[in-house]
Amino acid sequence: MTAPAENRPTSYGQVSLAVIMRSAEANLAGNIHGGEIVKLADSTAGAVSARHVGGQTVTAALDEMAFLQPVHVGDIVHTYGQVNWVGRTSLEVGVRIEAQPHSDPTAAGLHVASAYFVMVAIHADGSPREVPQLLLETETDHRRWREAEIRRAHRLAKREEILRSRGH
Numbered sequence: 565m566t567a568p569a570e571n572r573p574t575s576y577g578q579v580s581l582a583v584i585m586r587s588a589e590a591n592l593a594g595n596i597h598g599g600e601i602v603k604l605a606d607s608t609a610g611a612v613s614a615r616h617v618g619g620q621t622v623t624a625a626l627d628e629m630a631f632l633q634p635v636h637v638g639d640i641v642h643t644y645g646q647v648n649w650v651g652r653t654s655l656e657v658g659v660r661i662e663a664q665p666h667s668d669p670t671a672a673g674l675h676v677a678s679a680y681f682v683m684v685a686i687h688a689d690g691s692p693r694e695v696p697q698l699l700l701e702t703e704t705d706h707r708r709w710r711e712a713e714i715r716r717a718h719r720l721a722k723r724e725e726i727l728r729s730r731g732h
């Protein structure tokens with residue numbers, strides 16, 4: 565069994581990735597497939613959660629992935645992730661995705677998507693394990709925690725209702 569690590573401040577788990585988009589990731593119109601953006605966001609959430617828990621995590625759920633703008637071949641996509649909330653064995657990671665044309669380093673990053681991932685810390689046998697507590701550092705961290713609690717309540721209520729409708 566893996567012992568729970570010490571508590572972590574929000575800044576400890578912050579991770580940013582940057583990837584240049586290639587034609588292999590695009591459709592015929594030159595826009596990047598949404599799935600590629602989801603994969604990048606998931607990789608970011610995986611890095612954030614692994615750093616926070618100091619071990620292996622899996623993606624349990626993904627919701628509210630909103631695509632706000634198209635991403636094009638040649639854009640540099642930047643992802644920014646951090647832990648928003650922690651429970652007993654799960655945590656929510658928020659990921660913001662921005663794109664910038666590779667030919668213009670002065671261009672401000674355009675907010676193209678955001679997503680919220682539920683990650684679960686696991687032991688080597690795949691069973692859930694306890695996660696370190698999260699030390700909130702800023703007012704924004706407190707706001708994200710409150711909003712993550714609302715999303716969790718909705719997720720769990722939806723799951724309960726569906727299971728109830730199936731007679732479980």
Ligand SMILES: CC(C)(COP(=O)(O)OP(=O)(O)OC[C@H]1O[C@@H](n2cnc3c(N)ncnc32)[C@H](O)[C@@H]1OP(=O)(O)O)[C@@H](O)C(=O)NCCC(=O)NCCS
Nearest residue numbers: 622623624625651652653654655682684686690692719720
């Ligand atoms: C995620 C997984 C470990 C959960 O296992 P489980 O036996 O259902 O565990 P539990 O029911 O105790 O749930 C563990 C935690 O996850 C949370 N959770 C699980 N599914 C969830 C969902 N759909 N939405 C929100 N939270 C969820 C639970 O609320 C609990 O949180 P808490 O301990 O902080 O209160 C298991 O379902 C699994 O291994 N799934 C596959 C993950 C994977 O392979 N992902 C990659 C995609 S290919």
